[in-house]
Amino acid sequence: MITDGEQRRSSFVSFVGDKIPGFKVMHITKLNPRAMDILKTNKVQLTYARAVVSEPLRDSVIAADEFAKARKYSRRPFKVTLPAPYLVMWESWHSIHSRDAYPTPEEFGHAYAKLLRKEVARLKEAGVSFIQLDEPMLGDLTEAGDKPDRYRSVFKELYGQKYRGFREELKLAVELLNEVTVGVTGVRIGVHMDRWPNKDSPYFNVGYERFLPELLETKTKQFVLEYTTAGTGDPTKLIDEFPSDLEIGLGVISVQNYEVETPEEVVSRVERITGHIEPERIWLNPDCGFAPGMFRTFPREVAFAKLKSMTAAAEVLRKKYA
Ligand SMILES: [Zn+2]
Known part of the structure; x- marks a missing residue:
């Protein structure tokens, strides 16, 4: 299954500010003049152009136009990714700039979820096969406890x-994810989370299993999860708790380095979980996106070589486990 690589987006979250009326895109130092120091102290990188909600949102196409453009190049099944509501709530509600439109971040989160649900319907109608809701802000919560993780500290x-x-x-x-997905049929829904383990954290080597059992209340067909980075934890701890129809999109390709994995390496990453879940319920994917951003380029030929290794590994695995 392919995507358009999000090539048309200004950034993976703040592009919603380019699309949906109600946001204004602001430089990070306008949110807080000490922004650069705050990022540095917390060892966090954020795109400087921030989409901040400032007026009540109005319905608008978010990604259906991108799909229409990408469709011209292939009739294969497509995946389209959308920023999930809990992520956008944290990234876009500001206590000064947003309060008149939405008195609380929760009210804004629910409003955005409502719009996202409409976009899901549009994408399904257009023929998209897989809609992925990106929830890195939830993934980062693996590093939180009594105290917030470093991202939530920065957003505070x-x-x-x-x-x-x-x-x-x-x-x-x-709750916000379910407002988008509950009752939606006829299109595969996935929820993606990131995991960037921090060596100094008490949660190093612990993974998304910290979110059990609440995570399994999510109305989704698949969890698309990063698993290649050291310290991410043991995927079987999560998968062993999956109900029988839930799929795993297993991150098997690193997007953090330019070393191209061999198909054999990818196969061995997948074989960490075979025996714990039926082969048909395992999807292979890169950990996260390859799209270049403010803080890095990602050579196209390296991304392509990595994807080729992944599909070669998938072929090997299909034969072996057929
Ligand atoms: Zn990601």
Whole structure:
């Protein structure tokens, strides 16, 4: 299954500000003049152009236009990715700039979820096979406990948001996701999370299993998860708890380095979980996106070589486990 690589987006979150009326795109130092210091102290990189909600949102196409353009190049099944509501709530609600439109971040999160649900319907109608809701902000919560993780600490200082505590954050993320996906049929829905383990953290070597059991309340067909980075944890701890119809999109390709994995390496990454879940419920994917951003380029030929290794590994695995 292919995607358009998000090549038309200004950034993977703030492009919604280019699309949906109600956002204004602001430089990060306008949110807080100390922004650069705050990022540095917390060892966090954020795109400097920030989409901040400033007026009530109005419905608008978010990605259906991108799909229409990409469709011209291939009739194969397509995946389209969309920023999930809990992520956008944290990234776009500012205590000064957003309060008149939405008094609380939660109210904004619910409003965005409502619009996203409409976009899901448009994408399904257009013939998209797989809609992936990107929830890195939830993934980063693996590093939080009594205290927030470093991303939520930054958003507190930059945006004036408050950490609700680990279980409350998790519940809110799942609730917002479900407002988008509950009852949607006829298109495969996936939820993607990132995991960037921090060596100094007490949660190094612990993974998304921290989100059990609440995570399994999410109305989704598949979890698309990063798993190649050291310290991400053991995927079987999560997968062993999956209900019988839930799929795993297993991250088997690193997007953080330019070393091209061999098909054999990819096969061995997948074989960490075979025996724990039926082969048909395992999808292979890169950990995250290859799209270049403010802080890195990603050579196209390296991305292509990595994807070729992944599809070669998939062929080997299909034969072996058929
Ligand atoms: Zn990601």
